[in-house]
Each structure stands twice: as structure tokens, then as C-alpha cells.
Amino acid sequence: MIKFVMCITRHTDMTREDFKDYWMNKHGPFFMNNAEAMGAKKYVQSHTLNSPLNDNLRNSRGMQPEYDGVAEVWFESEEALIEGMSSPEGQKLGAALHEDEGNFIDHSKSSAFIVEEYEF
Numbered sequence: 001m002i003k004f005v006m007c008i009t010r011h012t013d014m015t016r017e018d019f020k021d022y023w024m025n026k027h028g029p030f031f032m033n034n035a036e037a038m039g040a041k042k043y044v045q046s047h048t049l050n051s052p053l054n055d056n057l058r059n060s061r062g063m064q065p066e067y068d069g070v071a072e073v074w075f076e077s078e079e080a081l082i083e084g085m086s087s088p089e090g091q092k093l094g095a096a097l098h099e100d101e102g103n104f105i106d107h108s109k110s111s112a113f114i115v116e117e118y119e120f
Contacts (some may be wrong), residue, residue, distance in 0.1 A: 001041070002081065002116055003074050007067040009109035019068055021045050030100060034093045034110040037075075039084030042074040067110070078114065 010019035024039045035043055048054065054066050058090060075081040084090045099109070 001074050001076060002078055002114055004081065005115055006071040006112040007110060008071060009071045009106045010068045010104060011106050012069060016048070016050060016068060019104055023047070023069065027097075027100055027104065031097060034097075037084070037089050038093055039075055039080045039090075040073050041076060042072075044072045046070040046072070065068050081114070107111065 008023075010016065014022075023045060024047075030041070030114050031040075033042055054096070057063070058066060085094050
């Protein structure tokens with residue numbers, strides 16, 4: 001299994017609550033309605049908490065501000081991901097998902113990458 005990971009920053013004009021609401025109640029269901037067509041096996045949203053612990057972690061390590069959330073999407077393999085996204089239906093869905101992301105994600109302050117997961 002491989003995983004597509006996206007570290008997400010919201011638009012500056014959105015509160016974290018508005019961001020969470022849109023991501024959970026609009027984008028998430030939209031993604032899940034199309035996950036099978038793209039070959040996605042699992043989808044998880046992790047929403048950053050409004051907690052002083054985050055400030056303490058960042059300050060104690062001299063780190064950048066936290067992301068507003070992390071999306072993780074599992075695929076059987078790189079080939080399965082490529083196949084799912086390169087089919088005509090996958091390309092159409094990918095474009096629609098990207099367009100919808102523009103409603104709540106600041107892509108210029110976000111990051112996405114493919115990983116292989118190792119459990120210890």
C-alpha cells in the first residue's frame with residue numbers, strides 16, 4: 001500500500017471552524033462518492049485542534065506554524081494510483097476535486113506527496 005498525503009492550510013479568510021465544516025461536510029462526502037472510481041481504498045481527514053499544546057510544540061522546537069489538517073488516501077500501489085487518476089473518469093474527477101479544494105485550501109501554503117508507510 002502507498003499513501004497520498006496532503007498537509008493542508010486553509011484560506012486566510014476562513015476560520016478553522018468554517019474550514020473544518022467545509023472539508024468534513026462538503027469535500028469529504030464528494031471525495032468518498034468518487035473514491036472507488038479513483039481506486040482509493042481508504043480516506044482519513046485529521047483536523048488540527050485549537051490547542052495551546054500546538055503553540056507549545058511549535059515554540060519549543062522553533063517550527064513553522066501547524067497545518068490546519070492532513071488528508072491521507074491509501075492506494076494498493078503507485079500503479080493503481082496512476083491508473084485511477086489517468087483514466088478519463090479519473091482525470092475528470094481529479095479536476096473536479098482540485099476545483100473544489102480551491103474553495104477551502106490555500107494550495108500555495110499546502111503540500112502533497114506520496115509515501116510508503118512502515119509500522120513499528
